[in-house]
Amino acid sequence: METPEQNIVANLPLTDSAVQPQQEVSPESGVYTPPGESVFETKSISIYYGSFRAVTDVSLTIHENEITAFIGPSGCGKTTVLRTLNRMNDLVVGARVEGEVRYRGAPLYAKDVSPIAVRRRIGMVFQKPNPFPKSIYDNVAYGPRINGERNKGRLNEIVERSLRQGALWDEVKDRLNKSALGLSGGQQQRLCIARTLAVEPDVVLMDEPCSALDPIATGAIEDLMQEIKSKYTIVIVTHNMQQATRVSDRTAFFSVLINEHSDTRTGVLVEYDRTAKLFQDPRDSRTKAYVTGRMG
Amino acid sequence: MAATTGQSVDLREPPSWRRSKNRIATILMVISFVLVIIPLGFVLFTVIAKGISIISWQFLTADIPPNVLPASIGGMGPAVVGTLEITALATVLAVPLGVLGAIYLNEYGGNRLLARLIGFFSDVMTGVPSIVMGLFIFTIWVLHFGYSGLAGALALGCLMLPIVIRSTYEMLRLVPDPLREASYALGASKARVTVTVVLPTALGGIVSGALLAIARAAGETAPLLFTILTVTTVNRNVFSGANTSLPSQIFANASSPYVGAQARGWGAALTLIALAFILMVAARLVTARFARNLQ
Amino acid sequence: MTTKADPAGPAGSARQLSERRPLGDITFQAVALAAGLLVLVILVLIAVSTSQQASSWFSSEGIKIFSSTWNPTNNQFGALPFIYGTAVTAIIALVIAVPVSVGVALLLTEVVPRRWARPIVYVIDLLAVVPSVVWGLWGILVFAPWIQHYYASVSSGVKGIPVLDSLFGGQTSGASFFTAGIILAFMITPIVTSLSREVIATVPAIDREGAYALGATRLEMINGAVWPHSQAGVVGAVLLGLGRAMGETIAVALVIGSSATITPHLFAPGYNMPAVIANEFGEATGLFRAALIGMGVLLFAFTIIINVIARVIVERSGRRQRGA
Numbered sequence: 001m002e003t004p005e006q007n008i009v010a011n012l013p014l015t016d017s018a019v020q021p022q023q024e025v026s027p028e029s030g031v032y033t034p035p036g037e038s039v040f041e042t043k044s045i046s047i048y049y050g051s052f053r054a055v056t057d058v059s060l061t062i063h064e065n066e067i068t069a070f071i072g073p074s075g076c077g078k079t080t081v082l083r084t085l086n087r088m089n090d091l092v093v094g095a096r097v098e099g100e101v102r103y104r105g106a107p108l109y110a111k112d113v114s115p116i117a118v119r120r121r122i123g124m125v126f127q128k129p130n131p132f133p134k135s136i137y138d139n140v141a142y143g144p145r146i147n148g149e150r151n152k153g154r155l156n157e158i159v160e161r162s163l164r165q166g167a168l169w170d171e172v173k174d175r176l177n178k179s180a181l182g183l184s185g186g187q188q189q190r191l192c193i194a195r196t197l198a199v200e201p202d203v204v205l206m207d208e209p210c211s212a213l214d215p216i217a218t219g220a221i222e223d224l225m226q227e228i229k230s231k232y233t234i235v236i237v238t239h240n241m242q243q244a245t246r247v248s249d250r251t252a253f254f255s256v257l258i259n260e261h262s263d264t265r266t267g268v269l270v271e272y273d274r275t276a277k278l279f280q281d282p283r284d285s286r287t288k289a290y291v292t293g294r295m296g
Numbered sequence: 297m298a299a300t301t302g303q304s305v306d307l308r309e310p311p312s313w314r315r316s317k318n319r320i321a322t323i324l325m326v327i328s329f330v331l332v333i334i335p336l337g338f339v340l341f342t343v344i345a346k347g348i349s350i351i352s353w354q355f356l357t358a359d360i361p362p363n364v365l366p367a368s369i370g371g372m373g374p375a376v377v378g379t380l381e382i383t384a385l386a387t388v389l390a391v392p393l394g395v396l397g398a399i400y401l402n403e404y405g406g407n408r409l410l411a412r413l414i415g416f417f418s419d420v421m422t423g424v425p426s427i428v429m430g431l432f433i434f435t436i437w438v439l440h441f442g443y444s445g446l447a448g449a450l451a452l453g454c455l456m457l458p459i460v461i462r463s464t465y466e467m468l469r470l471v472p473d474p475l476r477e478a479s480y481a482l483g484a485s486k487a488r489v490t491v492t493v494v495l496p497t498a499l500g501g502i503v504s505g506a507l508l509a510i511a512r513a514a515g516e517t518a519p520l521l522f523t524i525l526t527v528t529t530v531n532r533n534v535f536s537g538a539n540t541s542l543p544s545q546i547f548a549n550a551s552s553p554y555v556g557a558q559a560r561g562w563g564a565a566l567t568l569i570a571l572a573f574i575l576m577v578a579a580r581l582v583t584a585r586f587a588r589n590l591q
Numbered sequence: 592m593t594t595k596a597d598p599a600g601p602a603g604s605a606r607q608l609s610e611r612r613p614l615g616d617i618t619f620q621a622v623a624l625a626a627g628l629l630v631l632v633i634l635v636l637i638a639v640s641t642s643q644q645a646s647s648w649f650s651s652e653g654i655k656i657f658s659s660t661w662n663p664t665n666n667q668f669g670a671l672p673f674i675y676g677t678a679v680t681a682i683i684a685l686v687i688a689v690p691v692s693v694g695v696a697l698l699l700t701e702v703v704p705r706r707w708a709r710p711i712v713y714v715i716d717l718l719a720v721v722p723s724v725v726w727g728l729w730g731i732l733v734f735a736p737w738i739q740h741y742y743a744s745v746s747s748g749v750k751g752i753p754v755l756d757s758l759f760g761g762q763t764s765g766a767s768f769f770t771a772g773i774i775l776a777f778m779i780t781p782i783v784t785s786l787s788r789e790v791i792a793t794v795p796a797i798d799r800e801g802a803y804a805l806g807a808t809r810l811e812m813i814n815g816a817v818w819p820h821s822q823a824g825v826v827g828a829v830l831l832g833l834g835r836a837m838g839e840t841i842a843v844a845l846v847i848g849s850s851a852t853i854t855p856h857l858f859a860p861g862y863n864m865p866a867v868i869a870n871e872f873g874e875a876t877g878l879f880r881a882a883l884i885g886m887g888v889l890l891f892a893f894t895i896i897i898n899v900i901a902r903v904i905v906e907r908s909g910r911r912q913r914g915a
Contacts, residue, residue, distance in 0.1 A: 091803060123805065130798050146807050196804070322809070328693075329698055397630065404623060414631060429637075432641055435641055461627075547724050551845065
């Protein structure tokens with residue numbers, strides 16, 4: 001095998017001593033529950049769009065089978081950071097990442113890493129439900145099909161399993177061949193989650209998945225997240241602090257640095273901790289101001 | 297699931313068949329573009345190569361000689377004059393009407409059924425074959441008033457009208473509403489707002505659209521075949537008597553077996569393309585200017 | 592418009608709030624409306640005045656206007672050979688132009704960065720600027736003599752092979768259905784490309800990302816997200832291209848070979864509706880002229896129907912995009 005493989009074939013943490021999950025636990029956090037294995041590690045990354053620095057100096061570790069929430073005011077770069085985790089930002093002309101992003105020990109931005117392979121393992125659910133203008137069945141089967149699954153029986157199994165995981169099966173099982181665009185917003189979003197789960201990803205990234213939904217649909221998605229958490233690692237961007245406290249194990253709070261001279265805004269990571277700790281006993285005064293609602 | 301089964305995670309390229317299919321698709325797209333460039337390159341090259349040697353002041357002004365005469369004699373003067381005067385007249389007829397029609401659609405019509413109908417059929421009218429426009433003017437005008445440059449201009453005008461309406465309409469839509477409101481807030485009437493605020497703001501785009509419509513009309517042959525005929529001497533009166541144009545002459549000379557006539561055909565083709573090209577470049581320049589003004 | 596400068600500044604006397612709309616405003620609206628209505632008026636006039644002049648053909652021949660015999664010297668004016676030629680040349684043009692146009696449209700929207708897309712669009716526009724008659728001049732003096740040799744070798748190559756022999760075999764000529772079809776393909780490529788590009792560009796970015804987020808390659812993304820969205824619109828664009836191909840006159844008149852025959856041999860000379868009108872109208876009188884004008888009426892009807900269908904499709908697909 002060629003040598004680059006060494007770099008980009010990530011070993012599982014079970015066999016990788018380089019990962020040190022203890023690192024992220026703040027000394028003063030008191031209660032210590034051992035976190036799962038690390039899935040992502042970013043080391044002081046900065047993200048640029050052209051010459052504009054959108055986010056600077058973000059270091060955090062994301063753990064297996066946990067739900068990690070990114071919160072912060074708009075423009076703080078939380079979505080930008082999320083999109084670097086599955087190289088979605090590659091699609092934006094002029095976007096680039098400095099610093100190191102490791103996924104299960106492998107450098108995500110190494111030269112011979114294929115974004116296509118990355119996204120196959122690290123799925124994403126978007127702000128607005130974006131089902132393809134195809135049938136419900138074809139939406140879910142899309143991912144397995146592009147990965148070469150042609151067997152009708154196995155596809156049926158995958159579709160049913162994914163729709164069950166997406167808590168949508170009972171609502172749509174009689175109309176799998178109807179257009180996905182006929183579903184309600186909440187159903188469409190659950191379909192998009194099922195579509196993501198159908199390729200059996202390792203991680204699911206969610207970019208404000210409930211921002212376009214009503215409270216009942218939001219509740220359904222939150223329940224769904226709790227259910228699939230045992231099998232997947234989830235990172236969610238949300239503008240809703242209650243949602244972060246309801247669903248997440250850990251929370252990262254981002255904020256905006258405004259440079260007076262150049263009138264530019266750059267996102268920074270202010271604080272990252274277990275969710276209960278961050279909301280009840282934040283270390284940083286900016287976090288405190290934000291979570292107590294004194295600052296938008 | 298990879299994460300719990302203890303396998304390693306492979307982040308390299310997906311299977312080669314997926315990559316190759318993707319690559320083949322991309323190559324096919326590039327090939328399609330090459331397929332477009334080749335004929336274009338050939339046509340432009342041939343027209344320039346064959347046309348450049350004959351073009352001179354004499355060619356652009358002298359009368360059209362009989363086909364049997366060699367390329368060194370005579371020129372395309374009457375066709376140059378005819379194309380200029382007929383296209384100019386068509387512009388005078390079609391552009392103001394087209395701009396007014398677009399003003400109706402965007403400023404007055406709104407979502408009314410009539411406006412939607414006019415907008416729709418204006419788009420449909422761009423698809424009416426140019427030869428049908430020629431037949432139309434023949435039946436409605438030439439049969440009663442005879443051949444003339446004006447008849448040709450009417451046919452070209454019918455072709456230009458829907459194009460001008462469409463391009464102007466698109467430009468008027470770009471004019472931001474706050475500009476209109478600012479003017480209304482000063483007590484201006486709708487007509488005044490349109491004439492003093494909307495049209496000046498959109499002017500660049502309107503002019504550029506009109507130039508492209510003119511470029512298209514100047515190259516049309518079919519509408520002129522039964523409306524102006526052809527002549528061999530300059531007819532300065534665009535309103536009466538048969539006339540000729542560059543496209544009509546090219547059409548006549550293309551099927552001629554004589555070398556001299558064919559050479560004059562190439563010269564006329566180069567003149568015509570140069571004219572269209574100048575109009576197109578002018579339109580681009582106006583657009584660029586306009587874009588800067590809007591910012 | 593009033594000629595006097597408006598005296599009502601901020602300091603002007605309070606106007607009555609019930610003041611009527613100024614006459615100038617009403618006049619302006621009426622003139623604009625009249626200009627808009629002109630479109631409908633012209634379309635109706637085209638139908639009426641050409642049908643009138645063609646009525647002697649319709650009434651004297653009746654259903655025989657669709658016969659296959661075209662013999663002006665015997666006063667036989669069947670339009671079928673020209674309808675056939677129009678269909679054949681338009682189909683050849685579409686078969687060549689549609690894949691190329693959609694390919695270029697995808698190249699522009701999905702592959703090349705915007706910076707490069709612009710010069711490519713200029714080149715495509717340039718193709719549209721070349722006048723029909725110049726394509727015809729080049730077609731008959733340069734292209735047809737050149738491609739004739741290839742026709743001849745293809746024709747002898749397919750001898751005896753069932754379907755291919757009847758399509759590409761037999762007598763070959765530089766000026767033929769196929770040459771006309773190729774030239775038409777060059778001419779309709781710009782419009783099909785630019786309309787397809789517009790349709791494809793309206794596919795929301797988030798749909799593309801949805802496919803990429805599942806690990807799709809570009810082609811897989813196009814199949815999954817772009818194509819289902821733009822299918823209908825591209826069909827509309829293709830129909831508009833078909834309308835153009837059917838009505839395009841002068842280039843075809845020069846390169847089609849001017850022979851009113853119905854033959855499956857694509858390399859043989861043929862004729863189509865616009866070309867016969869352009870070539871024969873000058874000498875035609877009486878019933879002959881009526882038949883040619885009548886052919887124009889048929890052409891008008893065909894293209895109007897196709898354009899209406901195409902525009903409805905394009906508009907529907909546009910509305911669905913915005914609504915979604």
